Amino acid sequence: xxxxxxxxxxxxxxxxxxxxxxxxxxxxxxxxxxxxxxxxxxxxxxxxxxxxxxxxxxxxxxxxxxxxxxxxxxxxxxxxxxxxxxxxxxxxxxxxxxxxxxxxxxxxxxxxxxxxxxxxxxxxxxxxxxxxxxxxxxxxxxxxxxxxxxxxxxxxxxxxxxxxxxxxxxxxxxxxxxxxxxxxxxxxxxxxxxxxxxxxxxxxxxxxxxxxxxxxxxxxxxxxxxxxxxxxxxxxxxxxxxxxxxxxxxxxxxxxxxxxxxxxxxxxxxxxxxxxxxxxxxxxxxxxxxxxxxxxxxxxxxxxxxxxxxxxxxxxxxxxx
Amino acid sequence: xxxxxxxxxxxxxxxxxxxxxxxxxxxxxxxxxxxxxxxxxxxxxxxxxxxxxxxxxxxxxxxxxxxxxxxxxxxxxxxxxxxxxxxxxxxxxxxxxxxxxxxxxxxxxxxxxxxxxxxxxxxxxxxxxxxxxxxxxxxxxxxxxxxxxxxxxxxxxxxxxxxxxxxxxxxxxxxxxxxxxxxxxxxxxxxxxxxxxxxxxxxxxxxxxxxxxxxxxxxxxxxxxxxxxxxxxxxxxxxxxxxxxxxxxxxxxxxxxxxxxxxxxxxxxxxxxxxxxxxxxxxxxxxxxxxxxxxxxxxxxxxxxxxxxxxxxxxxxxxxxxxxx
Numbered sequence: 146x147x148x149x150x151x152x153x154x155x156x157x158x159x160x161x162x163x164x165x166x167x168x169x170x171x172x173x174x175x176x177x178x179x180x181x182x183x184x185x186x187x188x189x190x191x192x193x194x195x196x197x198x199x200x201x202x203x204x205x206x207x208x209x210x211x212x213x214x215x216x217x218x219x220x221x222x223x224x225x226x227x228x229x230x231x232x233x234x235x236x237x238x239x240x241x242x243x244x245x246x247x248x249x250x251x252x253x254x255x256x257x258x259x260x261x262x263x264x265x266x267x268x269x270x271x272x273x274x275x276x277x278x279x280x281x282x283x284x285x286x287x288x289x290x291x292x293x294x295x296x297x298x299x300x301x302x303x304x305x306x307x308x309x310x311x312x313x314x315x316x317x318x319x320x321x322x323x324x325x326x327x328x329x330x331x332x333x334x335x336x337x338x339x340x341x342x343x344x345x346x347x348x349x350x351x352x353x354x355x356x357x358x359x360x361x362x363x364x365x366x367x368x369x370x371x372x373x374x375x376x377x378x379x380x381x382x383x384x385x386x387x388x389x390x391x392x393x394x395x396x397x398x399x400x401x402x403x404x405x406x407x408x409x410x411x412x413x414x415x416x417x418x419x420x421x422x423x424x425x426x427x428x429x430x431x432x433x434x435x436x437x438x439x440x441x442x443x444x445x446x447x448x449x450x451x452x453x454x455x456x457x458x459x460x461x462x463x464x465x466x
Numbered sequence: 467x468x469x470x471x472x473x474x475x476x477x478x479x480x481x482x483x484x485x486x487x488x489x490x491x492x493x494x495x496x497x498x499x500x501x502x503x504x505x506x507x508x509x510x511x512x513x514x515x516x517x518x519x520x521x522x523x524x525x526x527x528x529x530x531x532x533x534x535x536x537x538x539x540x541x542x543x544x545x546x547x548x549x550x551x552x553x554x555x556x557x558x559x560x561x562x563x564x565x566x567x568x569x570x571x572x573x574x575x576x577x578x579x580x581x582x583x584x585x586x587x588x589x590x591x592x593x594x595x596x597x598x599x600x601x602x603x604x605x606x607x608x609x610x611x612x613x614x615x616x617x618x619x620x621x622x623x624x625x626x627x628x629x630x631x632x633x634x635x636x637x638x639x640x641x642x643x644x645x646x647x648x649x650x651x652x653x654x655x656x657x658x659x660x661x662x663x664x665x666x667x668x669x670x671x672x673x674x675x676x677x678x679x680x681x682x683x684x685x686x687x688x689x690x691x692x693x694x695x696x697x698x699x700x701x702x703x704x705x706x707x708x709x710x711x712x713x714x715x716x717x718x719x720x721x722x723x724x725x726x727x728x729x730x731x732x733x734x735x736x737x738x739x740x741x742x743x744x745x746x747x748x749x750x751x752x753x754x755x756x757x758x759x760x761x762x763x764x765x766x767x768x769x770x771x772x773x774x775x776x777x778x779x780x781x782x783x784x785x786x787x788x789x790x791x
Contacts, residue, residue: 462540
């Protein structure tokens with residue numbers, strides 16, 4: 146680094162012109178409609194993979210914290226397993242004629258852990274950070290980037306340690322499926338169709354949970370601060386983690402309606418879990434209707450969350466410089 | 467065709483006026499009083515491509531708000547603005563690919579990761595071709611002398627090093643317009659100097675249009691041909707740095723050195739005495755009066771040396787800020 150750099154020499158000037166040229170060409174290429182959709186998808190995918198990779202690098206930097214988080218969340222899940230095993234020493238089924246015996250119910254629980262661990266790994270840290278970015282004005286930088294802001298905010302961080310519960314879920318699901326398939330009376334087998342439907346509805350469940358969390362985080366724009374995010378997550382997961390039949394009492398029905406149709410957290414786990422565990426054999430008509438509603442609810446939730454997100458950006462004030 | 471055109475741009479905020487004390491806070495739960503704060507009250511500005519313009523103004527003058535409006539981070543309350551033909555707050559990707567905003571008080575790099583990981587991410591987000599990315603990164607790290615720091619977690623860097631890394635992040639996609647909000651705030655003299663030198667070289671090489679806000683006169687004097695003074699949400703001055711003194715200071719500073727043993731008592735009649743260090747006396751004199759006062763002085767006193775200067779720029783600007791606020 147020296148004084149000669151003060152005067153741009155010819156080759157450097159040419160160089161920067163050439164650089165500007167290639168960039169202009171690549172910008173022009175992005176604007177052409179043919180193949181732009183595929184190119185955009187690739188770009189978004191690459192950005193997501195880089196986010197995931199950077200998060201992993203970060204997690205590995207703080208490996209003790211990473212391990213501790215894995216251990217504590219797996220321990221919590223195993224405590225739950227123990228608790229429900231105890232419960233099933235006193236009863237054969239959750240409610241009469243519901244079909245939720247031990248294996249079915251543990252498949253339900255595995256679904257809870259799949260969905261919760263996915264939401265906790267991919268979206269809870271981001272939703273939480275989003276509300277922090279609004280409060281501190283850090284959202285400025287996200288708004289400057291030439292990429293969909295909701296995408297950027299929703300996928301910035303992956304909390305890999307939360308996926309440890311996913312592994313526990315796999316284990317429990319495996320044991321339960323084995324139990325269901327090998328029992329003497331009306332065994333339930335896993336078919337490619339039920340598995341695909343299951344995965345699809347797990348995806349829907351994650352999408353519904355995501356929509357709720359990101360909408361709630363976006364309200365920080367109007368509220369100034371919003372620290373109830375984790376509380377809210379705790380409440381709604383508490384409602385969604387049991388078979389919906391338990392609400393089938395006179396005073397439980399309003400709750401059933403509220404959490405099925407207004408804040409549709411009950412369909413999140415119930416729909417995929419019923420498809421796989423098949424508590425009612427043959428399946429009842431209302432189960433299919435519920436599945437159709439789950440698809441509609443997913444679409445509505447995603448649209449609503451997009452709308453809330455955009456409104457919040459319009460009202461964003463950016464904190465002091 | 468100017469690259470930045472701003473007409474009657476305004477931005478006001480509604481702020482909750484909280485009164486002191488618990489009782490007032492309780493009342494505030496039910497009825498809130500709000501006041502409108504006009505951060506920007508009608509800014510007009512035209513900037514041609516390749517200009518390096520400084521925004522000066524006291525804290526709260528509306529400089530940062532203006533930059534945020536031009537970056538599309540916030541929506542205006544009124545007025546229009548176009549940058550490279552785009553309306554900033556529409557936040558179109560075509561626009562966002564072509565400019566950058568650097569804020570000295572905020573950081574966008576991943577705190578726990580080395581800066582190069584954040585740069586990779588920028589490459590993906592902006593879709594920068596690999597060869598272009600490599601060359602730009604090499605050039606920038608070389609100019610800012612930070613190549614060995616690329617692999618260090620950002621949280622372990624000094625403030626000056628971090629600011630350089632932030633600048634690189636903002637320049638990787640070769641923006642045509644660059645907004646710099648106090649890029650040298652809190653930095654030591656050496657780091658300030660490096661960043662000034664870098665910005666000058668970079669601007670000369672690339673002819674990037676730059677808008678800079680800074681509280682350091684040295685930044686402005688070293689970099690900008692044009693100065694826009696913003697105070698009270700309005701443009702108070704738009705011109706050269708030297709022009710500020712001509713326009714806003716009606717006086718000159720005359721330094722008189724008296725011959726040995728001469729200590730006249732009646733100097734106050736000449737003008738405002740600013741400093742007395744016998745045998746030297748500094749007197750502030752209205753500009754129009756300077757020839758007459760000098761003639762009188764030379765006639766009445768034994769003088770060894772005389773100099774006539776403009777008042778220091780900082781003082782003129784401080785006076786101006788004071789008047790406006």
